[in-house]
Amino acid sequence: MNYVALKMLFGDRAKYLMLLCGLTFAVMLIVQQGSIFWGLMIWSQSSVSNLNVPIWVTDPGIAQVDEVKPIAATAVDRVRSVPGVEWAVPLYKGLLRARLSNGDYHQITLTGLESSTLIGRPAEVLEGRFEDVLQPDAVVLDQWAVERMGGPDVIKIGTVFELNDKLARVVAIAKTQKSFTNIPVVYTTYERAIRYVPRERRTLSYVLAKAKDGVPVAEVTKRIHEQTGLGAFTAEDFGWKTIGWVLKNTGIGINFGTTILLGFIVGMAIAGQTFYLFTVENLRQFGALKAMGASTWTLARMILLQAFTVGLTGYGVGIGLATVFGFFTARSGGLPFIETWQLLLLVLVALLAICTFSALISIIKLARLEPAIVFR
Amino acid sequence: MMDHPTEEQTQPAAVRLRGIVKSFGTGDTKVTVLRGIDLDIYLGEMLLLVGESGGGKTTLLSAIAGILEIDAGNIDVLGVPLSDLPAGKRTTFRGKTMGFIYQQFNLLPALTAAENVAVPLLIQHIGRREALHRARTMLERVGLGDRAEFLPKNLSGGQQQRVAIARALVNEPRLLICDEPTAALDGPNGQKIMELLREVGRAPDRCVVIVTHDSRIFHFGDRMANLTDGRIERIESITREGRA
Numbered sequence: 001m002n003y004v005a006l007k008m009l010f011g012d013r014a015k016y017l018m019l020l021c022g023l024t025f026a027v028m029l030i031v032q033q034g035s036i037f038w039g040l041m042i043w044s045q046s047s048v049s050n051l052n053v054p055i056w057v058t059d060p061g062i063a064q065v066d067e068v069k070p071i072a073a074t075a076v077d078r079v080r081s082v083p084g085v086e087w088a089v090p091l092y093k094g095l096l097r098a099r100l101s102n103g104d105y106h107q108i109t110l111t112g113l114e115s116s117t118l119i120g121r122p123a124e125v126l127e128g129r130f131e132d133v134l135q136p137d138a139v140v141l142d143q144w145a146v147e148r149m150g151g152p153d154v155i156k157i158g159t160v161f162e163l164n165d166k167l168a169r170v171v172a173i174a175k176t177q178k179s180f181t182n183i184p185v186v187y188t189t190y191e192r193a194i195r196y197v198p199r200e201r202r203t204l205s206y207v208l209a210k211a212k213d214g215v216p217v218a219e220v221t222k223r224i225h226e227q228t229g230l231g232a233f234t235a236e237d238f239g240w241k242t243i244g245w246v247l248k249n250t251g252i253g254i255n256f257g258t259t260i261l262l263g264f265i266v267g268m269a270i271a272g273q274t275f276y277l278f279t280v281e282n283l284r285q286f287g288a289l290k291a292m293g294a295s296t297w298t299l300a301r302m303i304l305l306q307a308f309t310v311g312l313t314g315y316g317v318g319i320g321l322a323t324v325f326g327f328f329t330a331r332s333g334g335l336p337f338i339e340t341w342q343l344l345l346l347v348l349v350a351l352l353a354i355c356t357f358s359a360l361i362s363i364i365k366l367a368r369l370e371p372a373i374v375f376r
Numbered sequence: 377m378m379d380h381p382t383e384e385q386t387q388p389a390a391v392r393l394r395g396i397v398k399s400f401g402t403g404d405t406k407v408t409v410l411r412g413i414d415l416d417i418y419l420g421e422m423l424l425l426v427g428e429s430g431g432g433k434t435t436l437l438s439a440i441a442g443i444l445e446i447d448a449g450n451i452d453v454l455g456v457p458l459s460d461l462p463a464g465k466r467t468t469f470r471g472k473t474m475g476f477i478y479q480q481f482n483l484l485p486a487l488t489a490a491e492n493v494a495v496p497l498l499i500q501h502i503g504r505r506e507a508l509h510r511a512r513t514m515l516e517r518v519g520l521g522d523r524a525e526f527l528p529k530n531l532s533g534g535q536q537q538r539v540a541i542a543r544a545l546v547n548e549p550r551l552l553i554c555d556e557p558t559a560a561l562d563g564p565n566g567q568k569i570m571e572l573l574r575e576v577g578r579a580p581d582r583c584v585v586i587v588t589h590d591s592r593i594f595h596f597g598d599r600m601a602n603l604t605d606g607r608i609e610r611i612e613s614i615t616r617e618g619r620a
Binding site: 011284291293294298 | 434437438441443444464467468470471472474476478479480482484485486487491495496498499500504555587
């Protein structure tokens with residue numbers, strides 16, 4: 001009877017297309033909004049992921065990576081003295097204003113890396129050599145800085161600008177994950193970063209560390225926290241802490257959650273209503289099948305097959321459309337779009353719920369159907 | 377037409393109805409549609425259920441088919457106490473032993489004529505290829521071999537009813553249930569359908585029950601039961617002269 005069910009489904013082309021459009025729209029909306037939401041969350045913790053180090057040591061009261069609370073300079077040695085720590089280096093991170101030669105000002109995030117190792121440097125360099133940051137007045141920009149500060153005609157290797165009235169010369173352009181605030185990132189050495197910023201009692205933003213081989217990172221972070229009283233997180237935990245802060249302190253979660261929920265409800269409403277109409281319009285036919293010996297279970301299987309067939313088709317088309325959208329938006333870098341298998345799995349579960357709900361309404365109708373209807 | 381016993385009545389009844397009562401609604405709105413029906417239908421015969429509208433013809437037909445619960449009485453079909461069977465077993469029994477022809481044909485619009493005819497076989501879990509082969513053979517028998525791949529919308533009313541007849545007979549049922557098979561057709565087409573029903577539907581090991589109010593086809597039956605106000609008023613046998 002599967003064959004009959006599918007022929008019935010595809011035979012009513014208008015209804016089939018309406019169902020398909022409804023489910024495709026729902027899937028596309030959920031995937032698109034979900035991917036953008038996740039992309040924004042990834043952006044929000046890009047300051048952690050861009051530096052790619054396993055352990056972050058912070059002020060114990062820190063809320064998220066971009067809310068820097070300076071710690072004492074002695075923290076580096078205290079962390080180094082914790083058993084299981086292979087190395088620990090200082091990191092400066094702070095906001096500053098850059099003044100270009102054309103008179104434009106731009107706010108930038110200054111990142112100072114330990115000069116002997118350059119630990120925390122971006123993995124990929126688009127132009128120039130990152131090691132040249134060791135040269136006098138040298139800085140490395142990320143590609144978003146180039147874009148935000150006037151484009152490649154204004155900002156290129158050799159461009160000179162001022163940071164707090166001190167000279168900065170671009171020696172390389174690095175590739176990084178865009179940040180949530182999209183503030184240009186300027187990399188330099190830790191020592192030079194301290195010189196760029198106004199004098200403060202505490203200038204150390206974070207201590208970056210690594211556990212010795214064979215020692216669990218979580219164990220080392222626990223030891224650091226217990227022995228130094230500082231905050232110590234694995235990179236993953238610090239990223240999640242930042243994401244959690246964004247969700248709690250901004251309306252992003254509610255906004256995207258509402259849209260995703262709307263997609264789910266609209267999809268369910270369209271699919272449920274259309275499917276119910278489809279069943280009601282074919283009630284006599286279903287009654288005839290029942291009279292001819294088709295059990296309610298057979299009819300239920302037919303309905304479920306129809307629902308899941310159109311549902312999975314809509315799933316494929318919806319994901320395809322959302323992916324094409326994501327491909328173009330992500331390529332231009334204008335919108336965050338990160339489509340994860342977890343999201344796709346979640347959408348599949350949501351879609352199957354929609355299909356089951358839609359089918360169930362029809363099945364209940366059919367279960368109550370008296371085959372005698374065919375004689376009326 | 378005259379009332380006398382036919383040859384079939386000397387055999388045991390294929391369908392045996394005793395004291396059938398059926399009401400709809402409750403309280404003041406309760407309407408009793410069948411008021412104690414006793415009736416025997418024999419293999420090899422074509423019985424017409426006739427009478428005024430609202431007389432209970434279709435209700436009785438539904439009860440015989442086991443698709444309507446009755447309030448009281450017993451229905452035996454081919455020796456099986458149908459009224460005592462649970463709904464699931466009744467459905468299975470119906471699928472194996474009964475064929476249905478409806479006033480509005482009730483063909484599935486998305487399926488070709490052959491596929492429509494194959495549906496009862498598919499319900500019985502017969503493979504699609506075998507079912508379609510048998511469906512095409514059946515369509516040949518009703519004169520629609522060349523229309524096997526047509527969709528119902530591309531067939532005339534008469535042709536659609538022929539497809540419905542083929543569908544009703546394809547699983548070789550022993551009880552053929554027909555509800556106003558000519559009501560949606562014009563006179564000549566109605567006559568042709570009844571000729572076809574007598575030719576291919578009537579068989580020594582099958583009984584055919586037809587509900588109709590179309591007096592132009594009365595002469596095709598072997599017997600005619602007249603229902604009035606929920607009771608069988610009279611049963612008449614139809615002579616060869618009457619058919620002629």
